[in-house]
Amino acid sequence: MDKITSFTKDHDKLNEGLYISMQMQGITTYDLRFKKPNTEFITTSSSHTIEHLLATLLRNSEQKNNIIYFGPMGCRTGFYLLTTNLNINEVKKILIDCIKKSLLLEEIPGNKKIECGNYLDHDLNGAKKELTNYLHILGDLK
DSSP states (O other): OOOOGGGGSOTTSOOSEEEEEEEETTEEEEEEEOSOTTTOOOOHHHHHHHHHHHHHHHTTSTTGGGEEEEEEOTTSSEEEEEESSOOHHHHHHHHHHHHHHHTTOSSOTTOSTTTOTTTTOOOHHHHHHHHHHHHHHTTSOO
16 A cells, blocks of 8 residues: 555654645645644644634635635644645745634634534634744744
């Protein structure tokens, strides 16, 4: 059985940041690495909330037609963003904009029982803390 691309990367050498993970069939997968692998991780409730916040904002952004998917990594060290027709600078710009908008939200989009399969497992304050830290990583906050 072939190894998938993400399992062929030496995770001991990965750091926080924004990286192109893979390009295939016109889709670019971005690695939004919030934490250094095997040292820290995002709690499931914060990760779940970040997914709700950014998936909603990215799919409502000026680049919404180029956003394919946003979701968490199973290891809880970051997220994957799949796009078309966007370069890394455009992705960074829209990410920073959406993160800043998410920090202003007081409610989690899609957080009603009818809308979410695990609606009780959220942490808005924890998500905002992780997102603020990621803005630092992206170089937008000093």
